[in-house]
Amino acid sequence: xxxxxxxxxxxxxxxxxxxxxxxxxxxxxxxxxxxxxxxxxxxxxxxxxxxxxxxxxxxxxxxxxxxxxxxxxxxxxxxxxxxxxxxxxxxxxxxxxxxxxxxxxxxxxxxxxxxxxxxxxxxxxxxxxxxxxxxxxxxxxxxxxxxxxxxxxxxxxxxxxxxxxxxxxxxxxxxxxxxxxxxxxxxxxxxxxxxxxxxxxxxxxxxxxxxxxxxxxxxxxxxxxxxxxxxxxxxxxxxxxxxxxxxxxxxxxxxxxxxxxxxxxxxxxx
Amino acid sequence: xxxxxxxxxxxxxxxxxxxxxxxxxxxxxxxxxxxxxxxxxxxxxxxxxxxxxxxxxxxxxxxxxxxxxxxxxxxxxxxxxxxxxxxxxxxxxxxxxxxxxxxxxxxxxxxxxxxxxxxxxxxxxxxxxxxxxxxxxxxxxxxxxxxxxxxxxxxxxxxxxxxxxxxxxxxxxxxxxxxxxxxxxxxxxxxxxxxxxxxxxxxxxxxxxxxxxxxxxxxxxxxxxxxxxxxxxxxxxxxxxxxxxxxxxxxxxxxxxxxxxxxxxxxxxxxxxxxxxxxxxxxxxxxxxxxxxxxxxxxxxxxxxxxxxxxxxxxxxxxxxxxxxxxxxxxxxxxxxxxxxxxxxxxxxxxxxxxxxxxxxxxxxxxxxxxxxxxxxxxxxxxxxxxxxxxxxxxxxxxxxxxxxxxxxxxxxxxxxxxxxxxxx
Numbered sequence: 094x095x096x097x098x099x100x101x102x103x104x105x106x107x108x109x110x111x112x113x114x115x116x117x118x119x120x121x122x123x124x125x126x127x128x129x130x131x132x133x134x135x136x137x138x139x140x141x142x143x144x145x146x147x148x149x150x151x152x153x154x155x156x157x158x159x160x161x162x163x164x165x166x167x168x169x170x171x172x173x174x175x176x177x178x179x180x181x182x183x184x185x186x187x188x189x190x191x192x193x194x195x196x197x198x199x200x201x202x203x204x205x206x207x208x209x210x211x212x213x214x215x216x217x218x219x220x221x222x223x224x225x226x227x228x229x230x231x232x233x234x235x236x237x238x239x240x241x242x243x244x245x246x247x248x249x250x251x252x253x254x255x256x257x258x259x260x261x262x263x264x265x266x267x268x269x270x271x272x273x274x275x276x277x278x279x280x281x282x283x284x285x286x287x288x289x290x291x292x293x294x295x296x297x298x299x300x301x302x303x304x305x306x307x308x309x310x311x312x313x314x315x316x317x318x319x320x321x322x323x324x325x326x327x328x329x330x331x332x333x334x335x336x337x338x339x340x341x342x343x344x345x346x347x348x349x350x351x352x353x354x355x356x357x358x359x360x361x362x363x
Numbered sequence: 364x365x366x367x368x369x370x371x372x373x374x375x376x377x378x379x380x381x382x383x384x385x386x387x388x389x390x391x392x393x394x395x396x397x398x399x400x401x402x403x404x405x406x407x408x409x410x411x412x413x414x415x416x417x418x419x420x421x422x423x424x425x426x427x428x429x430x431x432x433x434x435x436x437x438x439x440x441x442x443x444x445x446x447x448x449x450x451x452x453x454x455x456x457x458x459x460x461x462x463x464x465x466x467x468x469x470x471x472x473x474x475x476x477x478x479x480x481x482x483x484x485x486x487x488x489x490x491x492x493x494x495x496x497x498x499x500x501x502x503x504x505x506x507x508x509x510x511x512x513x514x515x516x517x518x519x520x521x522x523x524x525x526x527x528x529x530x531x532x533x534x535x536x537x538x539x540x541x542x543x544x545x546x547x548x549x550x551x552x553x554x555x556x557x558x559x560x561x562x563x564x565x566x567x568x569x570x571x572x573x574x575x576x577x578x579x580x581x582x583x584x585x586x587x588x589x590x591x592x593x594x595x596x597x598x599x600x601x602x603x604x605x606x607x608x609x610x611x612x613x614x615x616x617x618x619x620x621x622x623x624x625x626x627x628x629x630x631x632x633x634x635x636x637x638x639x640x641x642x643x644x645x646x647x648x649x650x651x652x653x654x655x656x657x658x659x660x661x662x663x664x665x666x667x668x669x670x671x672x673x674x675x676x677x678x679x680x681x682x683x684x685x686x687x688x689x690x691x692x693x694x695x696x697x698x699x700x701x702x703x704x705x706x707x708x709x710x711x712x713x714x715x716x717x718x719x720x721x722x723x724x725x726x727x728x729x730x731x732x733x734x735x736x737x738x739x740x741x742x743x744x745x746x747x748x749x750x751x752x753x754x755x756x757x758x759x760x761x762x763x764x765x766x767x768x769x770x771x772x773x774x775x776x777x778x779x780x781x782x783x784x785x786x787x788x
Contacts, residue, residue, distance in 0.1 A: 120521050249539060250654070252666045256677065259525070259535075263542035264637070327634035331658050 098142035099201045105135030106170075106194045113186035120260050125183045132174055132186070139167045139197065146201075158354075159200040161226060166196030168223075168230035172277060176234065180270050182262045188237050218292040224285030225310075229345055231278030232317065236342035238271040239335035246332055268331065271338060272324050279317050286310055305356040309348040316341045365425065366501065367404075368460035369433045369452055370417030373474045376451035384441050384448070386411035388491060394418070394440055395497035403432045406499035408492040408506065410467075412484045414474050419464065421501045430454045461505060461696050465689045468513035470523055477522035477678050477685075482513035504699060512692045519688065520681045525674030529667035530560040532674065533641035534568055536662060537609045540639050548572040548606050550595065552620065553613035554582035557643050561611045562590045576603060577614070604629035604638075611641045612648030619650040626653045641667070709754060716750050 112128030115121065143163055170193045177183050245261050248254060262270065320341055324334035371384060386394060391409035398404045404420035411417075418437065422429035434452055438445040455463045463472070468485045470477040489506040492498045498506070517523055526532040534544075541547050549565050551558045554577040562573060573592030576599075577583035583594045595603045604610065604626070614620060621640070626649075630638065635658050642649040642663040654661040724743060728734065734742070 120524070121519055123519070245539075249536075249660055252662065252669075254536075254670060254673070258539065261539075263538060264540050265542045327636040331637060333657075 098138050098145055102135050102138040102142050102197060103194070103201075105131045105138055106190060106197060109135055110187065110190035110194060113183065113190055117184055117187045117257060117260055125186075128186055129174070129177065129183055132170060132190070135193075136167065136170050136174065139163075139170065142201065143167060161200075162196045163200030164223070165226050165230055165233075166193050166200065168227045169193050169196065169233055172227070172231050172234050172274065175277075176270055176274060179273065180262075180266060182266060182270065184260050184262055185238060185241055185267075185270070188241055189234065192233065192237065215292070217288050221285050221288040221292050224281045224288065228278040228282035228285060229349055231274045231281060232313075232342055232345045235271045235274040235278065235338050236345075238267055238274060239338040239342075242267040242271065242335045243332060243339075246335075264331065268324065268334065271335070272321065275317055275321055275324075275338065279314070279321060282310065282314055282317070286314065306348070306352050309344065309352050313341065313344055313348055316344060365422060366419065366457050366460045366505065367422055367429055367433065368417060368419050368455040368463060369430060369437065370410075370415060371448075371451040371453065372415035372417075372472065375453055380443070380447065380451050381414065381416065383443050384416045384437065385413070386416060390440075391488070391491065392495050392497070394436075395492060395495065397440070398433070398436060399497070401432075401436070403429055403436060406502045407497045408488060408502050410485060410488045412481065415467070415472075417467075419460065419502060419505070421499065427456060430456075458693065458697060461508075462689065462693050464505065464509045465512045465692055466686075468509040469516040469685050469689055470513070471516075471682065471685055471689070475527055476675075477524075477681070479517065479523045482510070482517070485513065486510055500703075501700070505696060508692050508696045512689055515688050515692075516685045520684045522678055522681045522685050525677055527671055527674060527678075528560070529643060529664060529671060530557065531564050532667045532670045533561065533611070533643070533662060534564040534609075536660075536667075536670070537639045537641070538568065540637060540660060541608055543569070544571070544609075545569040546571050547608040548574070549609040549611065550574045550576060550603055550607040551586075551592075551611045551613065552576050552648060553611075553615075553644070554579065554586045555613060555615075557613040558611065559586060559589075561613065561641070561643070562586065562592070565609070566590055570609075572606075574603070574607065600625045601628065601632065605633050608637065609639045609641065611643060613643040614648055616644065616648060617646065619647055621649045621653060623650050623652040623656070626650075626659060627656060630656055630659065643667070709757065713750070713754050716754070717747075720746050720750065 109128045109131035112124050112131060116125035116128055143160075146160065146163070169189070173186070173189045173193070177186065241261065242264060245258060245267065246264055248258050249264070261267075316337075320334060320337050323329040323337065329337075371381065373381065376384070386409050391411060394409055395407040398407045398418070398420065402423060404418075405423050406421040408419045409417070410419065418433060420429075420433070434449060434454075435445060437443075437452070438448045441448075464485075466472045468482055470479065470481055473481050485506070489498070489510070493503065493506075526535045537547075538544060544565065547570055549570050549572070551562055551565075551573070554575060558575070558577075562575075565573060573587070573590050574595050575583045575587040575590075575592050576595040576597055577586070578597050580594060580597070586592075587594045600621075610621070612621060626638070626640075630636075637658045638660070640649050640653065640659065640661045642661060645664055647663055649661055649663070651661075653659055720743075724739075724746070728739060728742070
């Protein structure tokens with residue numbers, strides 16, 4: 094397999110991370126802009142790396158755990174870039190890039206054994222999986238933003254303003270960014286889940302609708318809808334909403350790992 | 364093509380002298396005209412702010428020679444005795460003058476390190492002088508460079524980003540919580556000088572609504588009117604605390620005026636919407652226990668003073684970075700200046716050689732009567748070609764090679780070497 098795109102992706106992400114950190118530490122706008130450009134370059138290279146991996150293994154990216162992780166990393170980067178451009182705020186890039194890098198490296202450093210070709214599930218199924226992973230990526234982003242919110246809020250309340258606090262986004266903006274991210278996740282998971290049901294319905298033979306994955310997905314959907322509702326109210330806006338967002342993400346991680354790997358019959362990677 | 368600067372600032376002159384030597388726009392124009400009319404300077408620019416009065420110029424002769432005349436002119440123009448003025452004046456020439464201006468534009472020479480206003484003042488002084496025809500190619504280039512330095516220092520360093528007063532730090536902190544203040548409301552308790560300062564900062568940051576509460580309603584009304592705000596009756600806490608996002612305490616009171624129970628009630632009424640309390644009063648206006656409430660952020664004078672101190676240190680740590688930008692542009696300007704001077708020198712040399720050639724041909728061809736007109740013309744043409752060839756390559760190299768221009772430091776020495784100064788009008 095050609096290693097040009099994985100190496101280029103890793104380099105672009107790594108450099109972008111370094112520049113975002115420098116931007117956060119020194120506040121140089123030009124450095125931040127270059128960081129964003131490199132993230133864009135990384136995204137393009139990552140896309141081709143995914144494409145190449147899928148072609149090489151004759152499968153789709155989400156057919157195995159490693160491919161899913163890489164796709165997750167790519168969608169996380171895509172969501173973050175969209176959010177950064179929409180809110181014109183790049184100081185959280187230094188916190189998001191490590192996640193993107195870890196998911197990308199973990200997926201691409203793993204042994205790429207030839208997998209059995211996946212069963213042909215059709216376009217609806219492909220959208221179902223991609224949208225679900227996009228939702229997880231958006232929820233992961235809101236998780237990172239909530240952690241930053243709580244950290245910054247604590248520093249502000251304790252009057253411990255270091256250099257970084259002056260460069261982080263205002264609390265109100267972090268809150269808005271987190272809600273934007275959750276909104277992306279909510280829409281994706283709602284549509285993705287609906288498509289999943291449609292896809293299951295079309296499959297020949299008897300399909301169980303009592304897979305634990307369905308229950309936990311509906312729980313995730315309900316919890317994030319609750320977050321979205323509460324985060325808009327004055328009483329919950331702020332630290333309380335951020336804590337709820339962090340709790341919700343714990344359920345997402347549970348859904349993506351324990352439920353997928355051990356409890357679900359149709360969502361496991363083996 | 365030298366540059367001279369004569370001036371004074373907050374470091375060299377007390378305010379009594381500074382205010383006597385400051386220039387209004389009309390005075391700046393008149394001074395520039397007189398300086399040129401008297402032949403002291405060919406290009407002139409007066410930069411006058413509350414902390415400095417400086418005259419930049421390009422003298423017709425040596426800058427060192429024109430400086431005393433410039434000092435005397437300032438003394439005469441402002442009717443200040445020369446002995447009084449001379450102790451406060453500084454004189455900078457060429458590289459030092461360029462460096463000084465670039466440092467001024469960068470905010471490195473300001474009383475409040477990194478302040479942003481000076482760049483606007485430099486821009487305005489340049490615009491004014493340029494519009495009135497007082498500047499020429501050298502000062503145009505110099506001041507364009509200064510504006511570029513100022514802009515770069517502000518975008519590439521953090522020299523001017525941190526607030527340097529408790530009031531400004533408080534307003535900046537409010538922005539850390541709420542973001543832009545254009546949709547936020549503020550309530551200011553007190554109508555003294557500190558309240559006025561905070562109101563001014565809040566207004567500058569585009570706050571949507573301002574309210575003033577004071578024991579003396581009259582004073583509150585006066586202040587509210589000045590800042591386009593509203594007056595709230597003293598002690599009407601329940602209604603007054605419902606809408607504002609920022610509350611500033613700056614009243615003289617023995618006991619805290621905002622107790623925990625008052626703020627707790629207000630927070631319940633406002634659905635725990637975030638509240639930023641800036642306590643600038645001594646003794647404190649806000650009960651310390653208020654900080655324990657959910658979504659309430661309290662900063663008192665000591666907290667804000669500490670932030671200002673941190674900011675001062677942060678600004679100072681940016682000096683080397685800003686100085687680096689200044690030095691980069693000083694070199695750039697001097698390189699440009701040298702290139703212009705050297706090109707001028709080559710032109711002067713060419714003119715001189717042509718004159719020499721004419722004299723030479725006249726004297727040496729006199730005995731060669733056997734040559735026809737065509738032959739004579741041919742010899743002259745050959746000599747011209749040779750002169751051009753000798754001069755062309757150095758001229759091209761001077762235009763193209765920055766490093767070479769940097770190496771040739773003293774153009775005047777070259778002028779002396781080729782006896783070109785004698786030709787100067």
